[in-house]
Amino acid sequence: MKQKNATLIARLQSGEAIIGIVGMGYVGQPLALRYSEVGFNVLGFDIDAEKVQQLNAGHSSIEHIDDAELTKAVANGLSVTDDFSRAAEVDAIILCVPTPLNKYREPDLSFVIDSVDRIVPFLRSNQIISLESTTYPGTTEEEIIPRIISGGLQVGEDIFAVYSPEREDPGNADFTTKTIPKVIGGHTPACLEAGHALYKPAIEHIVSVSSTKAAEMTKLLENIHRAVNIGLVNEMKIVADQMGIDIFEVIDAAATKPFGFTPYYPGPGLGGHCIPIDPFYLTWKAREYGLHTRFIELSGEINQNMPAYVYGKLSGALNERGKSVNGSHILVLGIAYKKNVDDMRESPSVQIMELIKSSGGKLAYSDPHVPTFPKMREHKFELSSTSLTPESLRQFDAVVLATDHAAFDYEMIHENAALIIDSRGIYRDGGDHIVKA
The missing domain is CATH 3.40.50.720 (NAD(P)-binding Rossmann-like Domain)
Structure with missing residues (x-):
């Protein structure tokens, strides 16, 4: 047959x-x-x-x-x-x-x-x-x-x-x-x-x-695994910061364990089309069965609040210098959702930009992979990428490091920026003008 x-x-x-x-x-x-x-x-x-x-x-x-x-x-x-x-x-x-x-x-x-x-x-x-x-x-x-x-x-x-x-x-x-x-x-x-x-x-x-x-669930598990672990390490970052501990130093030390530990690194929130979104597909479907996905929902809450956490660090640092976000010139470094790509989907950088804009900040961004802010369904900024030079950096009251592209000259940024809000752990040694976020 x-x-x-x-x-x-x-x-x-x-x-x-x-x-x-x-x-x-x-x-x-x-x-x-x-x-x-x-x-x-x-x-x-x-x-x-x-x-x-x-x-x-x-x-x-x-x-x-x-x-x-x-x-x-x-x-x-x-x-x-x-x-x-x-x-x-x-x-x-x-x-x-x-x-x-x-x-x-x-x-x-x-x-x-x-x-x-x-x-x-x-x-x-x-x-x-x-x-x-x-x-x-x-x-x-x-x-x-x-x-x-x-x-x-x-x-x-x-x-x-x-x-x-x-x-x-x-x-x-x-x-x-x-x-x-x-x-x-x-x-x-x-x-x-x-x-x-x-x-x-x-x-x-x-x-x-x-x-x-089973195939549909496999994809969700892959991304929920990442979302939950990133939510955990983002929460650990907040706790470590309050205790005066560098979370990146801790993660690097823990990663030397040859078994039972996988390093995940904190940031300004989740981006991309998968990890910020996919867990909620299972959360929604689980309700049909009378189930509550508590780990997923908790990690989602933590990760969604990270842009606001970074913004709070920016606002607090400006206040300490006698300034407010309102009226300050603020540069966001990197608006793609992760390093070395041009993908803007669900980027936490854009959420940080919205918070700055809504508070009256004079906003600019620099991203070598995104020369002009693209058309997005929920966000609109008539902006083009700012070229990074010592002179241009000195014009800003604060720089928010949101996406750690390899193309950035971090030493030059360090030397010329008046204030850096570092959400990616680039400046481990700190400094009077570095705020870890």
């Missing part, structure tokens, strides 16, 4: 399959380049017509995506469209769209649902759909599968569905799309088998789990 997924698997294994990727952002673009690199024709989908045009011209707005690599992929057949009817042309549809929280800190699946609704009318037999967007356990079963079968196709018989969470780490040269292990959960055994055939040509190591729910 012929396997129901045999035709699809044969096309994937031969390299004849066309790979469709919905959402050409921080996850979708690297994945598209990887499939192109191993010889597949790739069709990207995005609702942003301007982005579509730029990508087809070989230009990416993401700093770590090299235009030369993108241009090569376009020459080899990569194309991007905003015409979702072309979903009928592809053999695989990989969903890489945002899953933010709404203003009530509840899951917002509108991008996922909208994308699926756009492609459902054009689905056909012998296709596979893979959701990579981070979400709560049950999303594939409860939201994706019913929409697929509404068109008359049977999942596991005619069409195949898997969940395989993205694990991109922008700016990390040590781990690439190719080398990061890929977790896959299938809706049925036939779906899982098709999922293996989809990812095996592009990813070195595949990790199977028993269901889409």
Whole structure:
């Protein structure tokens, strides 16, 4: 008896399959380049017509995506469209769209649902759909599968569905799309088998789990693990500061233990699209089962309060010098969510900027990776990055070190800034004009 997924698997294994990727952002673009690199024709989908045009011209707005690599992929057949009817042309549809929280800190699946609704009318037999967007356990079963079968196709018989969470780490040269292990959960055994055939040509190591729910939970555990530990060390930073202890010295000393300890470092809060958001997906879903995720909620509370903690350090330091935030010239160093990238998603630096702005501070920023403040849904600053020179630094009453980019000349900053609020532990030796935050 012929396997129901045999035709699809044969096309994937031969390299004849066309790979469709919905959402050409921080996850979708690297994945598209990887499939192109191993010889597949790739069709990207995005609702942003301007982005579509730029990508087809070989230009990416993401700093770590090299235009030369993108241009090569376009020459080899990569194309991007905003015409979702072309979903009928592809053999695989990989969903890489945002899953933010709404203003009530509840899951917002509108991008996922909208994308699926756009492609459902054009689905056909012998296709596979893979959701990579981070979400709560049950999303594939409860939201994706019913929409697929509404068109008359049977999942596991005619069409195949898997969940395989993205694990991109922008700016990390040590781990690439190719080398990061890929977790896959299938809706049925036939779906899982098709999922293996989809990812095996592009990813070195595949990790199977028993269901889409288990795969969805795996992604949440990865990021909850980080969020809880960062919340712990952020709380430890506050306690250590009150006791006159350098938390970074303590962490470095503890890290010499060769077992049972993993170092996490404090900062001005959590950023990026995953760690500040994903834990609350599980918190929300757990309530359906009458459960309260106390560790997650507590760490979330601590981490969300860190920008205000840094702002409080700034305000207190200015007060000690006979100044207030209102009217002071304040420079924020680094507005990306982590060092050496241009990714602004959920950046705590921006929350610090909002606090300074609301208090009447005369605000500026410097970030070599973000030359102009980008368009954001919840934040608007008409600012461009300030060049760092001894002269420019002396114009500011205070400098808030929020993101520790390698490109900053920290010695020059130390020598010329009147006051430095250090949230990243760069200036361990302190000084009269250094305030640890």
